[in-house]
Each structure stands twice: as C-alpha cells, then as structure tokens.
Amino acid sequence: MYTNYADKALSGDGLSPADMRAVLQTPDRDILPLLHAAFQVRHHHFGRKVHIHVLMNAKSGLCPEDCAYCSQSSISTATIDKYPLRPAREIVDAARQARENGAYRYCIVTSGRAPTDRELDALTDTVRQIKREVDIDICCCLGLLTAESAQRLKNAGVDRVNHNLNTSQAHTPNIVSTHTYRDRVETLYNIQKAGLETCSGGIIGMGETHADIIDMAVSLRDLGVNSIPVNFLHPIAGTPLSDHNALTPHDCLRALCLFRFVNPSTEIRVAGGREKNLRSLQPLALYPANSLFMEGYLTTGGLDVEATHRMIADLGFEIERDDPRADSSQHLHCFGAARH
Numbered sequence: 001m002y003t004n005y006a007d008k009a010l011s012g013d014g015l016s017p018a019d020m021r022a023v024l025q026t027p028d029r030d031i032l033p034l035l036h037a038a039f040q041v042r043h044h045h046f047g048r049k050v051h052i053h054v055l056m057n058a059k060s061g062l063c064p065e066d067c068a069y070c071s072q073s074s075i076s077t078a079t080i081d082k083y084p085l086r087p088a089r090e091i092v093d094a095a096r097q098a099r100e101n102g103a104y105r106y107c108i109v110t111s112g113r114a115p116t117d118r119e120l121d122a123l124t125d126t127v128r129q130i131k132r133e134v135d136i137d138i139c140c141c142l143g144l145l146t147a148e149s150a151q152r153l154k155n156a157g158v159d160r161v162n163h164n165l166n167t168s169q170a171h172t173p174n175i176v177s178t179h180t181y182r183d184r185v186e187t188l189y190n191i192q193k194a195g196l197e198t199c200s201g202g203i204i205g206m207g208e209t210h211a212d213i214i215d216m217a218v219s220l221r222d223l224g225v226n227s228i229p230v231n232f233l234h235p236i237a238g239t240p241l242s243d244h245n246a247l248t249p250h251d252c253l254r255a256l257c258l259f260r261f262v263n264p265s266t267e268i269r270v271a272g273g274r275e276k277n278l279r280s281l282q283p284l285a286l287y288p289a290n291s292l293f294m295e296g297y298l299t300t301g302g303l304d305v306e307a308t309h310r311m312i313a314d315l316g317f318e319i320e321r322d323d324p325r326a327d328s329s330q331h332l333h334c335f336g337a338a339r340h
Contacts, residue, residue, distance in 0.1 A: 002030070002037040005257075009041045009264040017214070023258045024210045028250045038257040038288035045265045049320035050312050051105065051291035053139070053269065054098035057298045059085045059110035059119070065178045067166075068240040069206055069233060071299045072111045074178075078238030080299045085110065085119055088126040095130045095138075101294070101305045102319045105137040106130070107162065109298060113179070114144040124156035131157040139199055144179065145187045150194035160197035160226065163187045165219060167202055168212035175206055188223055197226040201271065204255045205233030205247040213255060217262040228266055230259055230289070232273030234300050249281040253288070260288040272297045283311050 005023065008015055015023070026034045061072045061082030071078035095106045108127075110119065119142075127138055140153055141162035153161060165184055166172070172181040184200075191198050200223065202216045220228050232252050235242045252274075259268050269291035270278075278285055282303070286292065296302035303311070312319055 002026075002033040003040070004037075005034075005261050006037040006040040009261045010044055015261050020214045020217070020258060020262065021210060023261065024213060024254050026254055026257075031250050031253055034257050035253060035284055035287045038260045041260050041264045042268075042288055042290055046267075046290040048315075048317045049290065050286060050317050051267065051269070051320050052101075052103045052294050052308065053105045053107055053291060054094075054101070054103040054294055055107045055109055055297055056086075056091055056094050056098075058091055058108050058123075059083065059112065060299070061111055063111040064113055065176065067176045067178075069166075069175065069203060071236045071239055073239070076236075076239050078236050078299070085122055088122065088129060091126050092129050092133060095134045095136055099134050099136045102309065102321060103136065103294065104320055105139055105160070106134075107139040107141060109141040109162075110143070111298075112143050114146075115142040115149065120149060120152055124152055127153070127156040127158055141199075144183055145190050147190045147193055150190045150196060154194040154196050158196060160199050161191045162199035162227075162229070163191065164201050164203075164229065164231075165216055167206060167208055168215035168219070170215070171206070171208045171212045185223070188225070192224075198223070199227040199229065200225045201227075201229035201231065201269070203231040203233055203272070204252065205244060205273070205277070206241060207244060213258065214262075217259050220259075221263050221266075226267065227269060227291070228259055228263055229269040229271035229293075230256055231271045232277040234273040234276050234297075236299070247277045249278045252277050253281065253284055256285055256288040267291050269293065272300070275302055276300075283315055286312070286315055286317060 061080055063072045064074050066075045067073045071080050098106045137159045139160040139162055140158050167175055169181040188198055188200055200220060232247055233244055235244050268289045270285040270289040271293055294308040
C-alpha cells in the first residue's frame with residue numbers, strides 16, 4: 001500500500017485525493033512503512049544529501065500585521081526582542097559564520113508588511129557585500145513584494161525569496177485579516193517574474209483540517225515553487241494561538257510525507273517548530289525532507305551546530321554544501337521498513 005504512493009509520485013501519475021487523505025490518516029503503527037515510501041521519493045531526487053539553512057532575524061517585531069501565530073505581530077503581547085534593521089556588518093558576519101558551520105543557504109528575514117525603499121536599499125547593498133565576501137546562497141523573506149521590489153532583489157544577487165502561503169485559502173481568514181491569500185500568491189508571482197527562485201510553505205497545527213493541509217500541498221505544487229518549508233506551530237504565550245498544542249510527532253511526519261509525495265522533486269525543509277513538536281523523532285523528518293534549519297528560528301531557539309551535524313551523520317546522511325542536486329546513483333540506505 002505505502003510503496004504504491006512512492007510509485008505514483010515517481011511515475012508522475014501523482015496521488016489521488018483519496019490517497020492524500022489516506023496518508024494523513026495513516027495509523028501510528030504504520031509510520032515507518034510510510035516514511036520508507038517517502039524516502040524512496042526523496043532518495044530518487046536528492047540521495048542522502050541534506051541542505052542546511054540558517055536564519056538571520058534582521059529586523060524583529062514592530063509588525064502591523066495581525067497573524068495569529070506570530071510573536072512579532074501587532075496583536076502579540078509576547079516578550080521578544082524588537083529592533084530595526086541590523087547593521088550590514090552584523091548581517092555579513094553572520095552569513096560568513098553560517099557558511100563555516102555548513103550552511104548551504106543563508107536566509108535574511110525582516111518583520112513587517114513590506115520593506116520600505118530605505119530598507120530595500122540597505123538590504124540590497126548588504127546582499128552585494130555578502131556575495132563579494134561569502135560563498136553562500138542567499139534567500140530573503142521581506143513580506144509582500146511588488147514586481148519592482150523583487151527585481152531589485154534579483155539585481156542585487158539574491159538567489160531565492162521566501163513568502164509562505166502559511167495555510168489554505170479557506171483557512172487564511174481564520175489566521176490573518178490584514179492581508180489576503182491572494183496577496184501572498186501575487187507576491188509569489190512577482191518573485192517568479194523577476195527570475196528568482198521561490199520558497200513557500202506553511203504552518204501545520206493552526207486548527208486547520210486535513211483538507212486544508214492537502215490544499216496547501218497541492219497549491220504549492222501548482223505554483224511551481226522551488227522550496228517548501230514545512231513549519232509546525234510553536235505556540236507562544238501572548239499570541240492568539242498560544243493554546244494550540246494538538247500536534248503529535250506522528251502528525252508532523254505524516255504531513256511531511258504528504259508534501260514529499262505531492263511535490264516529489266521539490267526541496268522540502270523541516271522548519272519551525274521541529275524541535276518542539278517532533279521531539280525525539282526529529283531525525284525521522286529527514287526521510288521525507290532533504291533540508292532543515294539549524295540554530296533556531298526568528299524568536300524561538302533550535303538545535304545547535306554540533307547537534308545538527310551529529311544528527312545528520314548518525315542517520316548516514318551527509319551535508320550538501322555546494323551542488324544543489326544530489327547524485328541519485330548513491331547506494332540506497334534506509335531503516336528497513338517493511339514493504340506494503
């Protein structure tokens with residue numbers, strides 16, 4: 001049964017709506033066979049390589065948006081650091097440190113609805129400086145972007161821009177009122193029109209249904225994004241979703257497997273909330289996912305450099321530092337889950 005999902009994903013036939021629902025309803029006792037099937041797809045496209053990403057919270061808090069999950073939003077009372085755009089030297093030095101620690105991509109993130117012209121000027125100058133000094137891919141996450149703003153980032157040397165859908169179109173009004181789902185899609189179109197790679201994913205655990213998760217996975221496939229970060233809600237005191245703690249580690253693994261089957265050749269990153277929600281099952285996330293964040297997120301901590309490297313090595317995987325595509329001829333290695 002589970003191998004059939006891998007066969008459909010690899011053949012290009014794709015999973016049916018019934019298959020997708022079944023993935024999210026997989027019994028806990030069958031989580032290893034499900035992961036084994038997802039790994040067949042992951043290995044075909046990425047081998048045993050793992051992309052490490054490091055986030056820089058370059059501007060924190062002070063956001064006018066009302067996203068219910070976010071500690072930086074206008075309606076949050078969470079205790080976090082709040083500061084304007086960091087100096088260029090701090091951002092450049094952190095990029096160099098990320099590369100030395102094995103990161104393939106460095107992600108510069110700013111809070112706010114959209115970057116101001118002054119912020120774009122500063123950020124594009126900083127990106128040019130990083131490109132001169134550090135051999136690392138750069139992703140920026142700056143909120144809503146016009147076509148002109150996206151082109152300015154492209155001209156500065158940015159490789160990829162992140163802008164998450166976050167959830168399904170139907171569930172979006174339950175999470176945010178200050179922008180629409182369509183606003184987010186329009187930003188992704190602007191990113192693509194500028195010739196930039198697109199990174200877009202979502203957050204699992206915000207009260208959505210299985211239908212919402214499936215809708216998000218399919219929408220990201222149809223949008224043709226290059227990278228999908230799958231986040232799991234980390235409830236933060238002072239935010240409207242602070243009491244949402246319904247996820248289990250198996251829920252997270254089922255969602256990752258679904259995203260892999262639906263988006264077989266897309267980079268899938270196990271992202272925010274990994275440590276809190278997967279707990280001791282963190283390593284298993286890399287059977288469907290081929291990428292992860294290291295050293296924490298925007299306002300929450302995460303696994304440090306040494307522990308991240310050790311986890312990857314203990315799995316028999318290896319850090320991808322240069323070539324964005326793995327050699328799929330490598331010997332297939334998995335944990336021997338039974339075929340169904």
